[in-house]
Amino acid sequence: FFFLASKASRHNETAKSIHRPVIMPGAMRKRGTTSRGETGTTATPPAPAQQLRYRGAKLGVFAGLMLSSWGTAGAFNTPWAGRLTPRGAGLPDRHCSGAGGSMRLVAVASAESLGLQIRKDFPTLQESVNGKALIYLDSAATSQKPIQVLDAMDAYYKHSNANVHRGAHALSVRATDLYEGARDKVAKFINAERSEIVFTSGATDSINLVAYSWGMSSLREGDEIILSEMEHHANIVPWQMVAAKTGAIIKFVRLSSTDMAFDLEHFRTLISSRTKLVSIAHVSNVLGCLNPVDEIIKEARKVGARVLLDACQSVPHMPIDVKKLDCDWLAASGHKMCGPTGSGFLYGKLDVLQAMPPWKGGGEMIQEVFLDHSTFAPPPGRFEAGTPAIAECVGLGAACDYLTSIGMDRVHAHESHLSRILWDTVSAIPDIDLYGPSPYSAAGNGRAALAAFNAKGIQASDLATFLDMEGVAVRSGHHCAQPLHRILSISGSARASAYLYNTEEDIAGFAEHLKSAYV
Numbered sequence: 001f002f003f004l005a006s007k008a009s010r011h012n013e014t015a016k017s018i019h020r021p022v023i024m025p026g027a028m029r030k031r032g033t034t035s036r037g038e039t040g041t042t043a044t045p046p047a048p049a050q051q052l053r054y055r056g057a058k059l060g061v062f063a064g065l066m067l068s069s070w071g072t073a074g075a076f077n078t079p080w081a082g083r084l085t086p087r088g089a090g091l092p093d094r095h096c097s098g099a100g101g102s103m104r105l106v107a108v109a110s111a112e113s114l115g116l117q118i119r120k121d122f123p124t125l126q127e128s129v130n131g132k133a134l135i136y137l138d139s140a141a142t143s144q145k146p147i148q149v150l151d152a153m154d155a156y157y158k159h160s161n162a163n164v165h166r167g168a169h170a171l172s173v174r175a176t177d178l179y180e181g182a183r184d185k186v187a188k189f190i191n192a193e194r195s196e197i198v199f200t201s202g203a204t205d206s207i208n209l210v211a212y213s214w215g216m217s218s219l220r221e222g223d224e225i226i227l228s229e230m231e232h233h234a235n236i237v238p239w240q241m242v243a244a245k246t247g248a249i250i251k252f253v254r255l256s257s258t259d260m261a262f263d264l265e266h267f268r269t270l271i272s273s274r275t276k277l278v279s280i281a282h283v284s285n286v287l288g289c290l291n292p293v294d295e296i297i298k299e300a301r302k303v304g305a306r307v308l309l310d311a312c313q314s315v316p317h318m319p320i321d322v323k324k325l326d327c328d329w330l331a332a333s334g335h336k337m338c339g340p341t342g343s344g345f346l347y348g349k350l351d352v353l354q355a356m357p358p359w360k361g362g363g364e365m366i367q368e369v370f371l372d373h374s375t376f377a378p379p380p381g382r383f384e385a386g387t388p389a390i391a392e393c394v395g396l397g398a399a400c401d402y403l404t405s406i407g408m409d410r411v412h413a414h415e416s417h418l419s420r421i422l423w424d425t426v427s428a429i430p431d432i433d434l435y436g437p438s439p440y441s442a443a444g445n446g447r448a449a450l451a452a453f454n455a456k457g458i459q460a461s462d463l464a465t466f467l468d469m470e471g472v473a474v475r476s477g478h479h480c481a482q483p484l485h486r487i488l489s490i491s492g493s494a495r496a497s498a499y500l501y502n503t504e505e506d507i508a509g510f511a512e513h514l515k516s517a518y519v
Contacts, residue, residue, distance in 0.1 A: 130469050134473065189400040231281055256443065282310060301326075331346055337403065338399040345396070354379055452493040
């Protein structure tokens, strides 16, 4: 074992420390400089004497990490990569002593240790576009799907295809087990009870379910709904439609004037005894900011308001515990978390779901049907009318398995690393306007690995088309957030968004092509 550790340490030293520059996290990239705020940094490789001094300690570091992770990584045997950085690099650390004295050991899910390790699981990432290797940076719109998810759906159709529930034959029992097993997997993924998970076609469907079931039956004229200016259309339009029918009033939390983030103080001035619902994005799909949901929920509880979280940009990227969050509902889409399109779920506290009437009527959601009335199944079945998207739910369960096998702490650490690199790299390019708080600010703490931006003098759509010619996939437009773009006084933006399969090299390649758009 120690021979292998020593050999790997020597290989890493040779490959990373001698033959190519070491890109330091949290820094912009400009050859020959080390100060943040300029175009970038490239760390100079250690001198030979330093390499010898580092090497003995790295043997212990590597062995320690291997031993600490042995048996905990599931299919991925080394979930953490040891990285040696100079003091002051701005990453969490612990210290160790070894040959060569004291150094700083940083255990991070680096872009190389995760992104490169799992890329083989995603067939689409092996594609070429316009004769160029694909750099996929559009995961905030939809994620790529691992072969494990595709295989699970294929196996269902090949070996277990039947309708679920009530069937006595073997295939129906098998299909029901797979479908309900997926519900168990989703529940475990966010620390909920299985009876609190309603399968939907996605977050839009989930929010509409709450709007039309709870909203239409609970809201009255003069009741108030609080949203924010950064919301996705899916968390605005349903409430506008419900407000028009019930007489409820919608109020919007503005962006803070200093950092384009959620203005918590303004929120506190809006909430009152008339507030019945607070519905907020957990993470903004444009600004990238992680909203202060703990404080938001705490304030809502003081006035007895319900809270819904649009968690499309958080569930795929970080550990989520709905019991700790204490939200009433949480909506998420499967296709953004390595699952198939047409899959998603609504989490709801059981007592809240039990008090909600059905939204759609038909088979599956009933208890008994008479000619003059019907009775309804308890949650979650009450909200799952008709034949469900069985294969899609099986795929969603497989996606939860896949992410769990990697570990959501590891996914989050990896993406936090990429978030800083993406911000630094894009902000270092001249004539670029970035939106949302910096990851180095208090409001930007926990910022997602996405960057919405505009290049002066170039339309976002033209920029995205140019990048596509170079094999780089980014999104352009209003990202289903037209009100936010109007507030920012722009018609649209380009957006690069990374996920667990992306690497530092992806971001560097994207940046090089982005710079070349000016030439």
